[in-house]
Amino acid sequence: MKTVSPVVALLAVLVLSGCPQVSDPQTELEKAVKDLQKRLPWKVDEYTTCKEIRAGDLEIIYVYEVSGIADSNIKSNAATLKQGVAQGLKANIGSLRPYVKHDIAMKYVYKNKKGEELVSFTLHPAKL
Numbered sequence: 001m002k003t004v005s006p007v008v009a010l011l012a013v014l015v016l017s018g019c020p021q022v023s024d025p026q027t028e029l030e031k032a033v034k035d036l037q038k039r040l041p042w043k044v045d046e047y048t049t050c051k052e053i054r055a056g057d058l059e060i061i062y063v064y065e066v067s068g069i070a071d072s073n074i075k076s077n078a079a080t081l082k083q084g085v086a087q088g089l090k091a092n093i094g095s096l097r098p099y100v101k102h103d104i105a106m107k108y109v110y111k112n113k114k115g116e117e118l119v120s121f122t123l124h125p126a127k128l
Contacts, residue, residue, distance in 0.1 A: 025102035030055045059105040078119040090128050099125040
């Protein structure tokens with residue numbers, strides 16, 4: 001299993017979607033997501049693995065599997081999780097210009113090992 005920083009993966013999408021010749025952000029987003037899918041799965045930390053990435057309608061969707069933490073803990077800390085992800089995006093807002101420019105949303109879905117959804121939220125870098 002490959003370990004890839006989410007920021008590195010995100011920058012790969014940004015480089016592809018931020019090219020000057022981009023005429024259709026959705027098409028570029030889909031191309032970038034296909035490239036990222038080849039690198040899956042990637043270990044985010046000792047509890048979290050990114051298992052799936054897909055493109056929605058001007059949206060990139062990250063699906064994570066969480067193990068080693070009780071489902072109830074993930075659910076009860078959903079607001080803290082969302083805040084942490086938002087802070088990470090804010091810290092890299094300069095790199096997110098293509099997302100901001102095209103108002104591309106970023107959806108995060110966290111599931112347990114059984115595939116049951118525990119938490120999901122969507123962030124818009126343009127609104128951070």
